[in-house]
Amino acid sequence: MNIITLAHGSGGVLTHKLIKEIILKEFNSPILRELTDAAVLKVGKNTIALTTDSYVVKPLFFPGSDIGKMAIYGTVNDLSVCGAKPLFISCGIIIEEGLEVDVLKNVIHSMKEASFVAGVTIVTGDIKVVERGKCDKLYINTSGIGVMGQNIKLSIDNIGIGDKIITSGSIGDHGISVLSAREGINFGGSIKSDAAPLNKLISKILRAGGVRFMRDPTRGGIASTLNEIAEDRNFGIIIEESSILVKQGVYAASELLGLDPLYIANEGKIIVVVSKDSASRILRIMRNDKLGRDARIIGEVVKKYSGKVILKTKVGGSRIVDMPQGELLPRIC
Known part of the structure; x- marks a missing residue:
């Protein structure tokens, strides 16, 4: 493997090879090695779930949804399938210089609506802007925290x-x-x-x-x-x-x-x-x-x-x- 291709992001054979041969080799954490949708962590007497995901969908808006809704719902779902109740979301946005302000407003509004529907709160975030041509309009990274239900062990x-x-x-x-x-x-x-x-x-x-x-x-x-x-x-x-x-x-x-x-x-x-x-x-x-x-x-x-x-x-x-x-x-x- 000398270069990264689009296939490395497909969720298929090359994605798993990339994770196992490069990422897990360096980030040698027993929790990470479980490769679950969210990490289940003990914090004192409590058990929480933590997940993160990035969204680069093209186009930003499409029938039935958009990148903003996807970012919220995807994070909520990754927590939920591990048995957690989603509570809090972080939001990092990378914006290409020249993006219309109205596009950003629409994405942010979608995230607000999606958070309300899902019953979660966006509590922290970050914005970066890169030069024109260095990013395709807008990318989003979200992380989520949820509380694990009692006696739930999905595996x-x-x-x-x-x-x-x-x-x-x-x-x-x-x-x-x-x-x-x-x-x-x-x-x-x-x-x-x-x-x-x-x-x-x-x-x-x-x-x-x-x-x-x-x-x-x-x-x-x-x-x-x-x-x-x-x-x-x-x-x-x-x-x-x-x-x-x-x-x-x-x-x-x-x-x-x-x-x-x-x-x-x-x-x-x-x-x-x-x-x-x-x-x-x-x-x-x-x-x-x-x-x-x-x-x-x-x-x-x-x-x-x-x-x-x-x-x-x-x-x-x-x-x-x-x-x-x-x-x-x-x-x-």
């Missing part, structure tokens, strides 16, 4: 044979929304980003019990997330193509562009691994929430296919779902 180590895989709804909406705005392509239908805060839905799920692990499938889509779960484990994952919801507009766009919806980014969905006995109960709870009304069981954890994700196709075949190899849709978040 891939909890997953066992027979556990069910649930998604909270359709996949690929966000990635296709951004792509359509970026390229000026109308794929037909009303494709909007699914960006949303999932903390309230997740709180309901956790109270039901039976949750082993959860993650929000952003970069690399559900393919990347499921591979992260199965990697180096003594179990495999089988998913059913017929059970995975892909909206018609997303399906049409994927067919036209040669994309696989399994690999397209989401910003308002979760993958939940639950015990077999609790699956029906949790599914009902999710479907009673507007952000989970299209939830469905898409697969299960199996003894064979260790370390692999297998898709059973609609025509009766099967294929391996690999970790993403390159960058399908750069700057999608």
Whole structure:
């Protein structure tokens, strides 16, 4: 690896290689090595979660959302899938010289609205301005702090044979929304980003019990997330193509562009691994929430296919779902 490419930011094979071979080699922290969406930390008698993320999506505004909402919701969701109640957000903004002030105002207003919807408070921040041409309009970094719920320990180590895989709804909406705005392509239908805060839905799920692990499938889509779960484990994952919801507009766009919806980014969905006995109960709870009304069981954890994700196709075949190899849709978040 001599240079960094766009593929290193895809959330796929090269991203994981970069993290393991360079970052973890130097930042040799046991907490960091867990590679969770947020670090779970003991502070005195309390347990908190801390996360950080950066947003470079292009364009800044697209159907259903914008970079400001994404920055808040993404941070809230990364805390929530670890079992924390999100509370406080920091915001760092890097601005290119020449950006219209009204654009910045609109982004800041979106962040304010998103914070109110998610029930979090922006408490600190920073602004930097760089020369014209040294940044593409505006980038955002957010960090978040949340308080862990009592007796909540979500981990891939909890997953066992027979556990069910649930998604909270359709996949690929966000990635296709951004792509359509970026390229000026109308794929037909009303494709909007699914960006949303999932903390309230997740709180309901956790109270039901039976949750082993959860993650929000952003970069690399559900393919990347499921591979992260199965990697180096003594179990495999089988998913059913017929059970995975892909909206018609997303399906049409994927067919036209040669994309696989399994690999397209989401910003308002979760993958939940639950015990077999609790699956029906949790599914009902999710479907009673507007952000989970299209939830469905898409697969299960199996003894064979260790370390692999297998898709059973609609025509009766099967294929391996690999970790993403390159960058399908750069700057999608």
